[in-house]
Each structure stands twice: as C-alpha cells, then as structure tokens.
Amino acid sequence: MLDNDNPVVEPPGTNPENPRIPTEHTKKNVTARKVDTVDNIQELGATEIPTAKTNVHVMTIIGQVEGHMILPPQNKTTKYEHIMPQLVAIEQNSDIEGLLLLLNTVGGDVEAGLAIAEMIASMSKPSVSIVLGGGHSIGVPIAVSATYSYIVESATMTIHPIRLTGLVIGAPSSFDYLEKMQDRVNKFVVDHSSISERKWKELLFKTGELSRDIGTSVIGKDAVSYGIINEIGGLSHAQMKLNELIKIQKETKGLKQ
Amino acid sequence: MTLWSILPTELVLSNVDSPPPLYEEIQCNHIKLIVEKISPTQCKVSRLLTTDPQDYLHPEIQPGKILTYKPIL
Numbered sequence: 001m002l003d004n005d006n007p008v009v010e011p012p013g014t015n016p017e018n019p020r021i022p023t024e025h026t027k028k029n030v031t032a033r034k035v036d037t038v039d040n041i042q043e044l045g046a047t048e049i050p051t052a053k054t055n056v057h058v059m060t061i062i063g064q065v066e067g068h069m070i071l072p073p074q075n076k077t078t079k080y081e082h083i084m085p086q087l088v089a090i091e092q093n094s095d096i097e098g099l100l101l102l103l104n105t106v107g108g109d110v111e112a113g114l115a116i117a118e119m120i121a122s123m124s125k126p127s128v129s130i131v132l133g134g135g136h137s138i139g140v141p142i143a144v145s146a147t148y149s150y151i152v153e154s155a156t157m158t159i160h161p162i163r164l165t166g167l168v169i170g171a172p173s174s175f176d177y178l179e180k181m182q183d184r185v186n187k188f189v190v191d192h193s194s195i196s197e198r199k200w201k202e203l204l205f206k207t208g209e210l211s212r213d214i215g216t217s218v219i220g221k222d223a224v225s226y227g228i229i230n231e232i233g234g235l236s237h238a239q240m241k242l243n244e245l246i247k248i249q250k251e252t253k254g255l256k257q
Numbered sequence: 258m259t260l261w262s263i264l265p266t267e268l269v270l271s272n273v274d275s276p277p278p279l280y281e282e283i284q285c286n287h288i289k290l291i292v293e294k295i296s297p298t299q300c301k302v303s304r305l306l307t308t309d310p311q312d313y314l315h316p317e318i319q320p321g322k323i324l325t326y327k328p329i330l
Contacts, residue, residue: 057308073277082289086308099308 055097056242057090059083061105065138067112078105080112087119097249098242101129101146107137110162110181114138114188117145121192126245128238131155131229137162141185143229144193148241150233153220157228159203160215194227278303285324288312298326 063076129146136158203216223229278293292300302322
C-alpha cells in the first residue's frame, strides 16, 4: 500500500513546477473515507487505524477576526463561521474535556469578536487562553473570555477605543452607536477579568502612549498586574492549568450526581 | 502591521500588488482544509480548520502538500 515506508518523509516531486515523481501516495490524498476504510481492511484487517485521542482541543485566533465583511485575501483572518461551529462541536462532544485558545490577533470585527468571546465564556467546559505575540483590540475580550488566561512575557495587548477607520461620522446617533458598542466591550472585559472599570477606562483613554491613537500598549507583566490576564505563562502552564480545571470539573460533576 | 526583519521592506512586500492566490475550502477525510488552487486538478494545503490537535499530525495533509482531485466513483 505504501510506496514510501517512512510516512514522515515525503519523496521528492511534490513541487508543482517539478513533478518528477507523481507518486500514488499524493494521488490518493483527496479521496473519500470509504476508500481509506477499504484500504485499511485489506492491509491491516481493521476498519479504522486507532489514533491517539486527546481530551483537549486547540483553537487558534490569528490575524484579523473576520465577521460580516470578507477581507482581501492578503489578510490572514480567523473567520466567524469557522470558529462558531467548532465551539459548538467542542461543547457537544463528550470526549473533549477542555479548550486551549491560542491568540495572536491584531483585532478585527467587533461583533464577530464579541460573539466568539461570549461563546467561549458560556461554554460548560473549561478553557485556557494564551496570548502570544499580540492580542490587540478585540483580542482582549477573547483572551479574557476563557476560564483562565495566560500571557507570555513578550506579548502585548493594545487597548484603545473602537472607531470606524476612514469614515466620517455624520450624525450624533453614530457617536451613540459607537459609544454603546464600546460599552458592550468594556462590560464584557470588566465582567470576565479582575480589572476595575475605572482602571480599564483609564487604559482606554490614556494619551501619549500610542503614537497614532489614544490608549495603552500593555505588555505581558502589566496585563497581569492590571488584572486583565490571570497569569504569566506559556504552553506548559496552560496545559497544567487546563488539566487541573478538567479535574475540578469532573469532581464537582461527580458530587452533583 | 509592524515588520521587523533584516530583509528590505520592498523585498518583503514585493508581490503585494500581484493577484492573491485562489483559496478554497475542501473536506478531506472529515477534516476541513483551506487549499490554494494551483491547477484545475491540483491544490496545495494552506491551512487546516480543525480543533483536534492530532489532526495536525497527519503527514498527508501537512500544509504545503499537493493534493490531487480525484472523482469519487
């Protein structure tokens, strides 16, 4: 069945400009699962090759958070319609016990971001987020939506007011609309982290920190000291915390029954 | 966006105006993939859309792998 007995190392010729060896191996990649099953029965006498199952699923929020508008393809985006069903699936699947959220986002659609944050916050399963690189603007509510949040020391979060870039606000109601939208974000962050509303607003409207905007760029340790993020830490910390949260969840469930 | 690189900016952004690659979503063995179409019958894996970390270990759908479309009979 296998042309290449080392499945990790691919034979040369997978380059589109130089398809020297158009192997069987590459040809059978996009096929129905049925074919795979038949192969497995023939070769191994089993319907399904056992794979390692993990109880923790991972979700990456990278680039722009994309909602109602499709952004030009050179933007790397995390799409609302991809994330939401995955969250539902994680909540429903009994084999999955926790969610690890990796954030490196520049911000994006406020409503899509808030929706993702609300979904994560309302999940019954424990979630842990890690802010890596940057978790800016709408990335802040998503980061705090997890049960427990981590930030690596080198990561930064830009906290600044919501605005419509490049548009002239023509009516007072637009101001009100923006203000209400800002209030929704403020309320979410204050409710889901230990920062006070006063401190949050102070960071939001600070002048002199950012060169082209008002607001603050909060770096790793500061995010923890302001109470936005729970702790400084990386992957191993997050994994350990998640295991701990899963254990607590199991114990409390056991008590209820 | 902030770029910090030893490469000159004009080199990094040299193809910024060229037509963007054509992406499409396909389903491959129950895993959703974002692929870049490179010919009518071939595509290159760009991203995996799955939350199961084990899905990222399949050698045949690693990002960059060329997949060939085949009619299902």
